[in-house]
Amino acid sequence: MVANGIDADVLVVGLGPVGAALTALLAQRGVTVIAIDKDAEVYPLPRAVHFDHEIMRLFQQLGVAEQVRQHARDLPPYEFRAADGQLLMTLPPPRETSSGWGAGYMFHQPSLDGVLRDLVAGLPGADARLGVKLERFTQDADSVTAELIGPGGAETIRTRYIVGCDGAWSPVRETIGGGLFDYQFDEPWLVVDVKVSADCRLPDVNIQVCDPARPTTCVLSGPGRHRWEFMLLPGETPEAMLDTAVVQDLIRPWDCGPVEVERVAVYRFHGLVANRWRDGRALIAGDAAHQTPPFAGQGMCAGLRDAANLAWKLAAVLDGAAGESLLDTYQVEREPHVRSAIALAIGMGRVVCLLDPEAAARRDAGMLAAKANGTTPLPPLQPPVFAAGCVLAGAPAAGAMFPQPTSGEGANRQRLDDHLGHDAWLVSRRLVEPVAGVRTLSLDAEALEPFRAALEDWCDKLGVEAVLIRPDRYVFGAGDPAALLTAWTQNLSPLRQAA
Ligand SMILES: Cc1cc2nc3c(=O)[nH]c(=O)nc-3n(C[C@H](O)[C@H](O)[C@H](O)COP(=O)(O)OP(=O)(O)OC[C@H]3O[C@@H](n4cnc5c(N)ncnc54)[C@H](O)[C@@H]3O)c2cc1C
Structure with a gap:
């Protein structure tokens, strides 16, 4: 117990990548954390497959960059191709980054989640409790009181703050209230993850096949793994698409040699941003605060940027070095970049998800014209630069990421x-x-x-x-x-x- 009936400085709800990273960043700064997850094991199915160079810098800060590297491959070019295979656009990975790492990485999320959970388990100051669910919480001027239920039964704990890293259905977000901004993008896709052997003939680049008959994504995952995503067409149901024969029919045209299907799942891709990320002593981060279609590979990246932004601010407030108003800069700084990542992903999605052959032909012609002019209709995501928040407004470079030589x-x-x-x-x-x-x-x-x-x-x-x-x-x-x-x-x- 910290003091005055307080069990820990912070309760982190959810030990997905965002909650685990936040817990570790707080514990590294001497903040005591109780971190809970309702599930005993990491989520077994891969979701994210890409993270960018800034996120590798964060893993470096956490001391796990080399371990993460073992589950990752260098980012290849990202190609958009027409139904007949014609190249419409390429987004090559930048050769240089300011973070001191490669442009980005394709990785296996359950392995990453495992690395982060192992990190948390070894940190003094972090008390990770698995199989423990948050039932509800209340707050007053000094503390948060949370009711938990786990293998040992029900328990009530008090902490200074609570951070919901509790995913898309976040109970912490629901308690904070304020509602969600909905970008009105809502597309169902079938995700097929496979293990591949060394002689597999799948492409060594990431590809969007802009085929109005079946928009399809084919991307690298971690070493020895690949992923397809197939858009569901009007009238197709998730249940029907999960059928093994249907999946085999979809991957057969790729003529890639034998692959082992690890899992199939149907996701609805959408764009949402919570209106309120903080209410007093309760905050949210990661998918709890925002969700994006995966076309730009940025959902988890955005959540990890939240964790990096919030950890030092919470630590500074908790040790009295900063006033609580510093926590208000968290949403001010993070939301604009989250929104630009979602806008880019939706822009990509609208390019990819066209089912009308005539509209698709016009799109292809426009992209080919842009390619001929040396322009790109979908410029890459720009790094965050904070226009407001905890920055010295007007000073040179204020709010930009400092490069890592x-x-x-x-x-x-x-x-x-x-x-x-x-x-x-x-x-x-x-x-x-x-x-x-x-x-x-x-x-x-x-x-x-x-x-x-x-x-x-x-x-x-x-x-x-x-x-x-x-x-x-x-x-x-x-x-x-x-x-x-x-x-x-x-x-x-x-x-x-x-x-
Ligand atoms: C198909 C697909 C592809 C994607 N591709 C990419 C990509 O390439 N790059 C990228 O950056 N992102 C990608 N994403 C997004 C990425 O997977 C998510 O943004 C990321 O996993 C969110 O992490 P999180 O920690 O916020 O939430 P989660 O990983 O969902 O973790 C939330 C945790 O909270 C726990 N929890 C929930 N409620 C409670 C409770 N009451 N009590 C205790 N625990 C609770 C859950 O058990 C869970 O472990 C993709 C997503 C999908 C679906």
Whole structure:
């Protein structure tokens, strides 16, 4: 028990990827967490197959990048093809990223979920309870009281905060209230996951087949695995499509050699955003807060960005370094990027899901014309940049992800974040006095030696003396070091109080 009848600082409901990552990020910062999941095992069926480079940087921060890497393959090009196979558009993975990792990865979600749960199980401060369900909760000015039911029976616990990472049907979201914004995109698709052998003839790129007779996706999953997604046509029922013979008929034209079907499932792809992500001491993250069609491979990525954004803010509020108003910046910062990811995915979906042959022919002609002009009708998702929130508005680079310089190759590769820890950092041309919660380093600090040239280059390009980087690796602001530290302290301190 923490103190005053409080069992832990935070109750995290749901140990999917978002809840597990949030729990680990909080525990790494000394926050005590009780994390529950109603299911004893990780969700066994793959859902996400792609995550981007920023998410690999987060796994690095969690200390599991190399383990995750074992269940992932490098992102290949993403091709949109017409029914006759003609190439309409290619989205090649960018050769360079600012995060210090490859552009993205195709992976096996149950394996990732297992890595994250093992991480949580080994962290002092994190009390993971599996097979335990949240029944209901209430809150008052000081705490949250939650009623749980598990193998040992019913239990009531008190925590300072509750975070619902409890998925699409989130009971925490329902208690917070506020409703959902619905993008009115609602398409049923059959998902078929297969294991493949080394001599399998499936494409080594991700493909959208824009065939009005049956829009189809074919993408890589983790090593030795592949996925198809087939759009259901009007009149087709999920039950009929799950039939083994129907599935075999759908995959036969791919002539890929023998594959082992691991599972089939029908999902409805839709776009939803909760209107309210926080009510006092209750917050939501991940699918509980937003859902997207999977065409841009961003649902879990968005949830993990939520976890990274929320963890350091909760930790700062809980130890009295920041006022509760810092938690209001969470939705302010995250929602615009969530909405741009959903808009892109729906845009892709509307391109792909055309069933009218004439409309599809017009689409194909438009995409071919764009290709001939060297333009793309679906520009890739831009990284988040916070226009408002906990940033020094107007300062150079404020709200953008700080790039992670690397040094060396292969097993000797070093990455900046590994040298600087979990606090905020101020990197400056000259040494300045630290303030609580901010690690200050001058550019000639020994820890920065492998990255000095890249950091100097970054400061030179912006013409700044210093940069203050938040714990989630986003830039608070760049400019004069003393002014940055003063603004940081002022930004965190309004209404400062011990939670
Ligand atoms: C077909 C498909 C393809 C996708 N492809 C991608 C992709 O390529 N890239 C990508 O980034 N995303 C993708 N996604 C989305 C991604 O899978 C989800 O966004 C992600 O799994 C959500 O994680 P989460 O932790 O928020 O929720 P979940 O993984 O759903 O976890 C919620 C957890 O909460 C628990 N829970 C619920 N209620 C309670 C309760 N009352 N008490 C205790 N525990 C509770 C559940 O048991 C569950 O374990 C895809 C989704 C689908 C369906």
